[in-house]
Amino acid sequence: VLRNMLYADSDALRGLSYVVMDEVHFLADRFRGAVWEEVILHLPENVRLVSLSATVSNAEEFGAWMETVRGNTAVIVDEVRPVPLWQHVLVGHRLFDLFDTKSEASRPGAGIVVDQELTRYIKQRQAHDRASVWEDRGRRGGPRRDFRPPPRPEVLIRLDQEGLLPAITFIFSRAGCDAALGQCLRSRLDLGREDTLDEIDAIIEKHTGELPRTDLEVLGYWEWREALHRGLAAHHAGMLPAFRHTVEELFVKGLVRAVFATETLALGINMPARTVVLERLVKFNGETHADLTPGEYTQLTGRAGRRGIDVEGHAVVLWHPDLDTTQVAGLASTRTYPLRSSFRPGYNMSINLIDRMGADESRALLERSFAQFQADRSVVGLVRGIERNDKELARLRSQLGGADSEFLEYMSLRERIRNRERSVQREGRQSRRAAAVTALGELRRGDVVAIPSGRRSGLAVVLEPDSDPGDPRPLVLTQDKWAGRVSIADFPTPAEALGRMRLPRHVDHRTARTRRDLASALRSTGITPPRGQRRGRRGAPDEDRELAALRRALRNHPSHGRPDREDLARVGERYNRIARETDSMRQKVAATTNSLARTFDRIVRLLTERGYIDGGEVTDAGRRLTRIYSESDLLVAECLRQGLWKGLAPAELAAVVSAVVYESRRESGYLAVMGPTGPIRHAIGETVRVWSDLRSDEVRHKLPLTREPDLGFVEAVWKWARGEALVEALLAGGDQGNSLPAGDFVRWCRQVIDLLDQLHGAAEDPEIASTAAKAVRAIRRGVVAIDAA
Numbered sequence: 155v156l157r158n159m160l161y162a163d164s165d166a167l168r169g170l171s172y173v174v175m176d177e178v179h180f181l182a183d184r185f186r187g188a189v190w191e192e193v194i195l196h197l198p199e200n201v202r203l204v205s206l207s208a209t210v211s212n213a214e215e216f217g218a219w220m221e222t223v224r225g226n227t228a229v230i231v232d233e234v235r236p237v238p239l240w241q242h243v244l245v246g247h248r249l250f251d252l253f254d255t256k257s258e259a260s261r262p263g264a265g266i267v268v269d270q271e272l273t274r275y276i277k278q279r280q281a282h283d284r285a286s287v288w289e290d291r292g293r294r295g296g297p298r299r300d301f302r303p304p305p306r307p308e309v310l311i312r313l314d315q316e317g318l319l320p321a322i323t324f325i326f327s328r329a330g331c332d333a334a335l336g337q338c339l340r341s342r343l344d345l346g347r348e349d350t351l352d353e354i355d356a357i358i359e360k361h362t363g364e365l366p367r368t369d370l371e372v373l374g375y376w377e378w379r380e381a382l383h384r385g386l387a388a389h390h391a392g393m394l395p396a397f398r399h400t401v402e403e404l405f406v407k408g409l410v411r412a413v414f415a416t417e418t419l420a421l422g423i424n425m426p427a428r429t430v431v432l433e434r435l436v437k438f439n440g441e442t443h444a445d446l447t448p449g450e451y452t453q454l455t456g457r458a459g460r461r462g463i464d465v466e467g468h469a470v471v472l473w474h475p476d477l478d479t480t481q482v483a484g485l486a487s488t489r490t491y492p493l494r495s496s497f498r499p500g501y502n503m504s505i506n507l508i509d510r511m512g513a514d515e516s517r518a519l520l521e522r523s524f525a526q527f528q529a530d531r532s533v534v535g536l537v538r539g540i541e542r543n544d545k546e547l548a549r550l551r552s553q554l555g556g557a558d559s560e561f562l563e564y565m566s567l568r569e570r571i572r573n574r575e576r577s578v579q580r581e582g583r584q585s586r587r588a589a590a591v592t593a594l595g596e597l598r599r600g601d602v603v604a605i606p607s608g609r610r611s612g613l614a615v616v617l618e619p620d621s622d623p624g625d626p627r628p629l630v631l632t633q634d635k636w637a638g639r640v641s642i643a644d645f646p647t648p649a650e651a652l653g654r655m656r657l658p659r660h661v662d663h664r665t666a667r668t669r670r671d672l673a674s675a676l677r678s679t680g681i682t683p684p685r686g687q688r689r690g691r692r693g694a695p696d697e698d699r700e701l702a703a704l705r706r707a708l709r710n711h712p713s714h715g716r717p718d719r720e721d722l723a724r725v726g727e728r729y730n731r732i733a734r735e736t737d738s739m740r741q742k743v744a745a746t747t748n749s750l751a752r753t754f755d756r757i758v759r760l761l762t763e764r765g766y767i768d769g770g771e772v773t774d775a776g777r778r779l780t781r782i783y784s785e786s787d788l789l790v791a792e793c794l795r796q797g798l799w800k801g802l803a804p805a806e807l808a809a810v811v812s813a814v815v816y817e818s819r820r821e822s823g824y825l826a827v828m829g830p831t832g833p834i835r836h837a838i839g840e841t842v843r844v845w846s847d848l849r850s851d852e853v854r855h856k857l858p859l860t861r862e863p864d865l866g867f868v869e870a871v872w873k874w875a876r877g878e879a880l881v882e883a884l885l886a887g888g889d890q891g892n893s894l895p896a897g898d899f900v901r902w903c904r905q906v907i908d909l910l911d912q913l914h915g916a917a918e919d920p921e922i923a924s925t926a927a928k929a930v931r932a933i934r935r936g937v938v939a940i941d942a943a
Contacts, residue, residue: 237459345385392895593648
């Protein structure tokens with residue numbers, strides 16, 4: 155909001171004296187971080203800036219940058235926690251301190267020492283578990299028993315006995331939080347008090363009283379209310395915001411004593427607890443399961459200890475056989491989580507900068523960013539390495555006869571031959587791969603091929619071709635009844651159709667009977683795999699004309715016949731190796747310094763080609779782009795400029811706009827649903843066409859690619875904007891028979907509203923502006939409207 159006000163020169167900023175940037179480590183956030191830096195760079199010099207964070211170890215570096223862009227800056231680092239934090243490990247039903255604070259080993263300077271009693275008890279338990287396994291095998295010959303963690307209700311009872319409630323248990327999945335709450339509700343656990351039920355109901359009514367009863371039924375209201383009465387709750391982004399805000403208020407007031415939450419609760423929400431519990435130290439980061447970083451551990455456990463209420467806070471990690479207590483101790487004691495800038499210029503940022511200050515000043519401002527500040531500092535070591543190598547190269551040159559010596563020329567020829575040999579080999583590999591890709595992509599349904607090696611070797615028939623130009627993966631069935639997709643990794647030489655086989659019109663390769671029948675028919679064709687594996691000619695290096703010419707020049711060179719040639723060549727090889735290393739370092743320095751300015755220049759060239767900038771000045775189309783703040787800002791601007799969204803009804807416009815806003819949590823093809831009406835399908839088709847053209851331009855200009863439109867929310871928001879029931883909208887937005895979580899539905903509806911509001915202000919066509927305003931009113935109802943603050 156503040157960034158947009160700065161770009162618009164809002165009158166509301168007159169008289170602004172102070173800006174407090176709490177949780178300033180968000181500057182490293184991949185999606186939102188750039189906005190924080192934009193604010194820091196654009197605030198008037200007279201505005202004082204206060205930046206706060208509990209998880210930045212390079213505060214001095216950040217302060218040094220702030221001094222360069224904001225003037226006099228004081229860095230205040232306080233290592234003392236207002237409420238001391240104690241670290242524990244819960245092993246079964248026994249609670250241990252993590253750190254040894256009593257023994258001689260824990261004296262100052264001894265380093266991290268894990269509590270000896272904890273270590274001893276874990277060893278005893280592991281020995282007992284191993285003995286139990288052998289007893290089981292001896293009695294029944296049964297498999298090893300899997301470790302079972304203590305049930306959540308028992309963990310909470312143990313914490314309650316120790317006086318460690320209220321507690322937040324962090325579980326790194328929404329489903330895990332809901333399952334944990336369900337496990338507690340199925341038990342007899344009750345952490346509530348009879349005398350607080352009226353107050354709890356009053357707070358529930360305050361947040362949800364305006365919701366229709368039918369919607370409450372869909373949202374699991376009664377189970378949620380029962381959990382709150384028993385002092386229990388879940389908290390995650392999939393919940394309705396009104397439900398989350400209710401949980402937050404009840405927890406702060408001590409009316410809910412145990413919350414199961416995802417890590418989003420640790421970010422920017424005021425919900426301190428006496429104790430934080432971590433069930434696992436591994437979480438899914440969107441691509442893979444990864445260990446928690448020290449910064450993440452600190453952020454999560456930072457919730458423990460309520461200032462003014464608790465004299466100390468507690469962090470409890472649940473033990474399991476794979477837990478390394480030394481690793482936990484390292485996480486709890488590490489203070490190295492540096493802040494790294496995520497600042498990168500985008501289309502909206504660049505066009506706003508040019509509109510306000512022109513290209514030259516914009517480029518200078520980008521070079522003052524924290525990202526460039528860190529990049530420039532990172533090359534200091536490289537520059538020192540270059541200087542060191544230059545001195546060594548000068549020494550080696552003198553051994554080889556000086557800078558103008560014939561032998562240096564001879565060594566240059568040897569280096570060129572080496573590079574050309576590698577290039578020829580690389581080109582041969584690329585040529586062979588291209589031939590294999592082409593051959594695999596040209597296979598047709600019913601073609602019989604031979605897989606030359608591996609577990610699937612033998613005859614195979616193509617069930618489903620794939621003409622992907624980059625990586626074709628046709629579906630095949632082998633003579634051994636295996637069905638699956640093959641790739642060029644299965645074919646060292648180009649695949650060749652050995653014959654053809656008639657296939658039924660419809661083949662269900664997932665059924666065993668179909669696979670058996672087809673495999674039998676394949677073996678009966680009489681086609682046999684070729685003997686041996688033909689290999690393409692690799693192209694020897696001496697077949698290359700340039701390489702042959704270089705070798706002739708080397709043999710005819712005066713230094714080639716020197717008696718001390720090989721002795722000097724050893725020095726020359728070292729010279730060449732250090733020269734290559736130095737060139738590589740120089741390229742890295744060149745790529746790092748002024749990298750943001752180069753990206754900015756590429757953006758400017760693309761925007762100029764597309765008519766948003768002309769002669770260095772922002773055009774009318776460019777000014778409309780300045781008012782669009784979206785991850786797909788240029789795509790939206792292009793669709794508006796080309797009139798692709800004209801003539802749509804309000805609900806249809808909302809549906810089409812959702813395609814450039816929504817991002818599915820799971821992989822799904824964007825063509826899964828093209829839209830419920832003809833106008834929607836046409837508008838989306840045109841939007842995808844524009845996106846494809848834009849993507850081609852971005853590839854050509856070497857720019858980050860605009861995200862592909864995602865149609866996963868189209869039908870859901872269309873139904874809601876037409877006034878249909880919540881249950882219908884949630885079902886339409888789900889996948890694989892599951893409804894879209896209510897919290898996700900509300901969040902995406904509000905993001906669609908935000909972009910529609912921008913269209914209302916940015917659209918040149920009054921019809922689109924009016925339709926966008928109507929669409930906003932149509933969406934902003936029921937669960938979307940309530941508790942919006």
